């Protein structure tokens with residue numbers, strides 16, 4: 466983290482400014498994933514605060530940042546990931562929102578994760594890099610149902626499974642695509658993994674959550690399974706920014 470000192474002081478200024486001026490999007494969900502607490506002013510809190518500054522600098526330019534800060538047992542380990550199609554400026558806003566909001570929602574928890582449409586931010590006092598996260602996981606779906614559930618479910622699974630293969634072989638572990646069900650119905654899909662994951666673990670993570678389609682989103686017009694390590698989304702409209 467040698468280049469982060471300048472970045473951190475810049476961050477503190479910008480951060481304070483943004484806190485007062487920006488009211489960002491609401492998070493989709495969060496987990497205060499460890500019930501273990503740290504104390505105000507403790508070495509862990511110091512590391513965590515520095516770490517948020519580090520992520521805010523590291524993540525936006527490439528859409529992904531991760532790091533380890535401090536020494537065990539007060540080490541902070543974490544990452545921030547923006548959705549693969551999100552512009553740097555929006556990634557920035559999202560990671561700043563996420564780092565502020567996660568501290569408000571899980572003020573003294575030693576591990577937490579927060580999710581937005583545009584990004585996720587996760588930290589812990591334990592190393593979780595490269596592991597499938599089955600604990601921090603939730604479903605979202607469009608409450609409307611389709612009229613042709615059998616074909617629709619089959620095509621949705623087909624599309625997402627293709628996109629899992631594509632994500633595995635993409636540098637950003639991210640893929641988008643679409644599949645026509647019938648003339649008036651096209652499914653748009655997205656798959657993504659956190660980028661510290663080995664490609665084959667990413668694929669396994671995606672196949673796992675795609676297997677949950679029947680419980681999360683059976684016949685629903687749109688759906689998402691979102692975990693701390695991978696996620697998918699499908700809708701009957703284009704929801705990514707194609708450039």
Ligand SMILES: *[C@@H]1O[C@H](CO)[C@@H](O)[C@H](O)[C@H]1NC(C)=O
Nearest residue numbers: 504507508509536537538539
């Ligand atoms: C870790 O933090 C605790 C307080 O939370 C402190 O007592 C301990 O000395 C710290 N350990 C190290 C190695 O910094």
